[in-house]
Amino acid sequence: MSTPEEKKAARVLIVDDEENVRNSLKRLFIDTGMEIVLAPSGKAGLEILKGNEIAVIISDQRMPEMSGADFLAFSREISPDSIRIVLTGYADVNTAIKAINEGGAYRYITKPWNDNELISTVKAAAEKYHLLRENRYLTELTRKQNEELKRWSAELEIYVQQQTIDLTNQNKKLKQLNGRLEGQLKEFISSFSDLIELRDRTVYSHSSHVAAMSKGVALETGFGQEEAEMVAVAAQLHDIGKIGVPDVILIKSPDELSAEETVEYRKHSIRGQVALAALEEFKETGLLIRHHHENFDGSGFPDGLKGENIPLGARIIAIADRFDRLVKKAAGARIEDALKKLRESLGTQFDPALYGPVEKLAREDAASLVRQAGNGEIELSLSDVAPGMVLSREVRSGTGLLLLGMGSVLNEKTIEILRKYYSVDPHRSGIFVRITGKTPRS
Numbered sequence: 001m002s003t004p005e006e007k008k009a010a011r012v013l014i015v016d017d018e019e020n021v022r023n024s025l026k027r028l029f030i031d032t033g034m035e036i037v038l039a040p041s042g043k044a045g046l047e048i049l050k051g052n053e054i055a056v057i058i059s060d061q062r063m064p065e066m067s068g069a070d071f072l073a074f075s076r077e078i079s080p081d082s083i084r085i086v087l088t089g090y091a092d093v094n095t096a097i098k099a100i101n102e103g104g105a106y107r108y109i110t111k112p113w114n115d116n117e118l119i120s121t122v123k124a125a126a127e128k129y130h131l132l133r134e135n136r137y138l139t140e141l142t143r144k145q146n147e148e149l150k151r152w153s154a155e156l157e158i159y160v161q162q163q164t165i166d167l168t169n170q171n172k173k174l175k176q177l178n179g180r181l182e183g184q185l186k187e188f189i190s191s192f193s194d195l196i197e198l199r200d201r202t203v204y205s206h207s208s209h210v211a212a213m214s215k216g217v218a219l220e221t222g223f224g225q226e227e228a229e230m231v232a233v234a235a236q237l238h239d240i241g242k243i244g245v246p247d248v249i250l251i252k253s254p255d256e257l258s259a260e261e262t263v264e265y266r267k268h269s270i271r272g273q274v275a276l277a278a279l280e281e282f283k284e285t286g287l288l289i290r291h292h293h294e295n296f297d298g299s300g301f302p303d304g305l306k307g308e309n310i311p312l313g314a315r316i317i318a319i320a321d322r323f324d325r326l327v328k329k330a331a332g333a334r335i336e337d338a339l340k341k342l343r344e345s346l347g348t349q350f351d352p353a354l355y356g357p358v359e360k361l362a363r364e365d366a367a368s369l370v371r372q373a374g375n376g377e378i379e380l381s382l383s384d385v386a387p388g389m390v391l392s393r394e395v396r397s398g399t400g401l402l403l404l405g406m407g408s409v410l411n412e413k414t415i416e417i418l419r420k421y422y423s424v425d426p427h428r429s430g431i432f433v434r435i436t437g438k439t440p441r442s
């Protein structure tokens with residue numbers, strides 16, 4: 001595509017079989033600044049068109065071999081933009097009209113022509129040619145630019161799509177990784193809390209139960225999911241500091257401890273916080289662990305904090321911790337007894353505002369046990385199983401060793417064996433037995 005910006009001298013092709021006509025026309029245009037090219041026949045004219053850019057074609061109509069109308073029609077195929085003018089005698093007006101219709105002639109001029117009229121017609125034709133070329137150039141330029149834009153936009157779209165796919169994949173991988181990390185962290189926390197239970201056998205799955213109750217109470221008291229999770233982690237690890245407490249102290253209940261032993265025992269809440277101090281993410285968790293033995297009236301340890309000065313998460317863990325121990329130790333209608341004991345300590349040991357949620361969750365838990373019983377089985381801790389009970393599922397040790405098969409009837413001996421295994425390799429879940437009549441816990 002040529003650029004039409006610099007306006008070249010218009011080239012005019014004059015086709016006439018009469019030499020004197022050709023020459024006089026050439027002379028006529030000598031001062032117009034136009035370049036004149038002459039051809040004696042239509043055939044010669046077509047040859048010139050093939051190798052030259054011609055703005056205006058002036059052709060005589062009446063020529064031997066090829067008429068002006070025919071020549072102009074052929075010339076259209078070679079040089080479609082050239083402006084065509086046919087020269088004709090008065091008698092040939094009809095053929096001139098044919099030249100306009102079929103040969104695409106711009107106009108016709110009759111012989112003998114008027115010099116000025118012919119010059120101004122050719123100048124106007126040359127101007128028209130230039131405008132046409134410019135228009136065609138600009139149209140073509142716009143079309144090419146549009147195509148380019150379309151291509152860019154398609155490329156951009158593909159790029160954006162690719163980026164979106166990449167981002168989505170990365171996001172998915174990140175989510176999977178986060179999920180795995182979260183899972184690993186939960187595993188780690190739970191194994192860590194198992195360490196305490198390996199030594200303190202007075203309670204079964206105590207940490208997990210306190211964690212579940214604490215999370216529930218936290219949610220009931222308006223904690224967000226994430227904060228409630230944090231409270232649950234602190235609850236799961238609340239007694240982690242007991243790892244440093246001698247066995248002789250651990251096996252006693254707090255009221256059996258000597259003054260010296262009490263001092264040692266009470267260190268466990270601070271040791272628990274210290275155990276997590278190295279992990280920045282567990283800073284707040286550590287604080288809840290430190291304060292899980294503070295009493296609402298300020299009589300607790302280690303700092304003697306009072307009322308709302310005790311972090312709410314720590315107050316929650318304190319009441320959930322006590323409730324689970326009461327439930328596990330009391331006999332008979334344990335939930336009711338445990339709740340009664342909690343009520344006696346409200347305002348002194350525990351935040352009275354937390355009793356409602358604890359009671360609600362405790363009753364829901366009892367209801368779920370009854371539902372389990374409706375399925376024909378119930379989950380019991382090892383301390384609750386009794387001779388004569390029938391296993392509804394097999395019993396495995398914590399490391400997966402099969403201890404008793406499904407359907408086994410428990411007796412003193414098998415219970416003793418389970419106790420031995422569980423003392424070194426306890427399973428995380430309880431023992432499932434068939435319901436034969438009265439449920440032992442409701």
Ligand SMILES: [Fe+2]
Binds near residue numbers: 238239268292293
């Ligand atoms: Fe504790």
